[in-house]
Amino acid sequence: MFIPRKTKYKKIFKGRIKGNTKGGNNLVFGDYGLKAIDVARINSNQIEAARRTIVKVLRSNNKKFKLWIKIFPNIPVSKKPADVRMGKGKGSVEFWAFRVNPGRVLFEVSNVPIDLVKIAFDKASSKLPVRCKFVSDCNIL
16 A cells, blocks of 8 residues: 655645646656546556556566556545534545546556456556546557
8 A cells, every 4th residue: 555654745635636637647657547538536546556566467478567657546535434523623634636637647567468467457447536538659559
C-alpha cells in the first residue's frame, strides 16, 4: 500500500478535479501505457490491485519486463465514523488517493509483446474506478 512518508499538512480540503492533465500525458519510460480518459480519485489499494494484476499476467510469459507506476497517492481523504453527529471537527484520515485528470498515463511497460500487454492492461483497468485506454509510443494505435 502506498502512503507518503511525510506531508506538510495532515488533512486537506476535498477540492475539485477539473480540466485535462497538465503533465504526465506522454510515454516517458516504457513502450506501452495505460492512459486515463475520465476524472476520478484513485486510492492506494486500487493502484496496488492494478499493479498486481499487470505483474501476474506479464510474469506468466516474460520475466524480463519492466513496469513503471506513474502515479502516487498523495491526497489524504478523511472520513467521520458512522453514527457521529455533525461538528466536533474533521474526521481522521481514512485512505490516501490520487486525483486523476483525463490524459494522465497511469502505468508504463516495456520489453513485452503487445498482445500480452493489451490483456494485462485490460484486466488492470477493470480494477480502477476510471475508464482507460491503451497507448503506444508508435502512434498507430
